Amino acid sequence: MVILQDIFFISLLILAAIPLGLYIHKIMIGQKVFLTPVLAPVERIVYKICGVKANEEMRPKRYLLAILAFSLVGLIVLFLIQLLQGWLPLNPQQFSGVRWDLALNTSASYVSNTNWQAYAGETTLSYLTQALGMTVQNFVSAATGIAVLFVLIRGFIQREKETIGNFWVDLTRVTLYVLIPLSIVIALVLVSQGVVQTFLPNHIASSLAGGLSQVTPLGPAASQIAIKQLGTNGGGFFGTNSAFPLENPNTFSNFIETFSLLIIPSALCFTFGKAVKDHKQGRSIITVMLILFIVGLTVITISEQYLAPQFAGVVVSGNMEGKEVINGIGASALWGASTTAASNGAVNATPDSFTAFGGMTMLVLMQLGEIVFGGVGSGLYAMLGFVMLTVFIAGLMVGRTPEYLSKKIEPYDMRMVCLIIFTPPLVALLSTAVAVLMPGAAGWLTNSGAHGFSEILYGYTSMANNNGSAFAGLQANTVFTNLVGGAVMLLVRFLPISATILLAGNMSRKKSVAVSEGTLSTTNGIFVGLLIAIILIVGALAFLPALALGPIASFFTN
């Protein structure tokens, strides 16, 4: 059953990703699509009120500053909405303003497409904050990631050109033509299965067995959950995320949510192949992603099924601690692999209660740099960084000037690639080290010993890779974690974005060189193997010592 479910999932994912990828390519280059008659007028109005000329392209520096300005404004607005929600409407549970450090952390988290949550939505945020704050950033942070990918792709395909597109146009088109239509469909499917979508206050009833009052938390949840999955955001409407039955009620909704989580990052590989006019380039990248994903999924599934502790008098079965009955081992493992491979971070089971190797595999999938699918846009632009690193190393080995997609790779490009690749692991390890050294650190943990260390390592790895999932035993709502974590999430989002755009600008200015006999093929099996090796070596070198102290020690000491 479990194997059939996984094969069905992956096949359907690839089948759907191809047409969606080609559709997104049309959006990228401004071609007409079937939604154009409906959406073009809206698009024109947006440009008009923003004072944007749709055909005016930007130089890299201006494009980057536009992203930074837009994200800064988003950060401030989201911060203010949270602080002021007590005075704003649509607050049926009458929550007061969010504490400043938590509000700052949450703003940084949503603007950076991380959706790390040190709060539970149903006890902290008003419906207004959820809809106008969280939902909006779910959309635009995802669109920003895709826009940055578009810029990098343009860098490869343009020749001797100084401009790389218009941020406002990319942002608007991705949001209107890709994210909104998909979200409407997914949201309505989820509501039909039992995900709530209402402005009514929480429902209070009496329990059947008597005595207790039974609270059903409500709110405009489905609309936010659809984009949280599609945009690799991951921030739950409710505290326990997609483990909560009103966020993910049954086996069908769970399948749809898992599918939505990976569909756009997969599709973008085909967008890339189409854009560079060589489908094999996109195919070799998604092959690498799929291989790493399937290995991760297999390890998690086997570990959860067979490495769980057993008890006398209990039926021998897998590890069900922290998992819902509807998902069991199979669908929980599939979600766990998907949410950490993509930088989504939503959960349908508690990662903290996974077995040592199950939890470690999720940790490793993040530590590879969120490039196995990764975030929407961000996963692929970071993966292209790894591709360039691989081409560069291969070039050194044979003594030729490395080139990729007919563009020479030069020292400046490699400096940018290093910023893209090495910022997340460096920040993850440094921030983990700082957190562990804090005098009160032990008091934040639910588990003790090696697994306690894993809670901290997982938390900072998650934030430093814009994932957002957590070993939830870590008490994250402290001033220290909120502030350090907030800074970490912004740094690892915007430093690589800056490097990607500067890299794209530099590539775009170059002439293209003719492909010759001696050009390294980036589409054959050897290259796929080489790329996987480079990814694993970089990931392993960076994180093996930390993993030895955490999950590996945890496995051997129990």
Place this chain on the structure above:
Amino acid sequence: MKTFLKQLRPAIICLLAMTLICGVIYTVLVTGIAQLAFSKQANGSIIAVSLEDGSKKSYGSALIGQEFTGSEYLIGRPMMVSNLSPNSTEQQALVQGRIDWWKDLDPGSSADIPIDLVTASGSGVDPSISPAAAKYQVPRIAAARNISEDQVQAIIDKYTSGRFLGFVGEPSVNVLKVNLTLDGLSWTD
């Protein structure tokens, strides 16, 4: 810096436009369609039982688990979220405590206990148990209520959902619906 400040104006207006589109219009549109087409689900799948005098009494959401401890009820999963490692001594002590509790509740049973009854879920309010966990409780419920085991099993079967497409996810039994039916209460879905 000047270029940056020049981007602030479009940034502010664009964010407002996106807030209007993605925050207001999108949310209202989805809510509107949801309320028209799926009003029951959109409002929490609340179970309203019809009483003899014609009025209705709410027993909360069919999707949120409730705590049952009585021998005459189908009992669900522990209502908590542990976040503990399954290998930790704390967690193993918790599980052992639950095993003892089940043995006390039903000393006559020699069957092994299904795992979902002694482990907590990720939500802490899992509304379901596995069909095996329900079956394990059938003899005890039948004895406590003085009805036949077949009757109890028939009610359980009625509220068992299968896998999506026959192979996606796991089958589950809705505990609250079974217990409402055992108590002779009826509601409209």
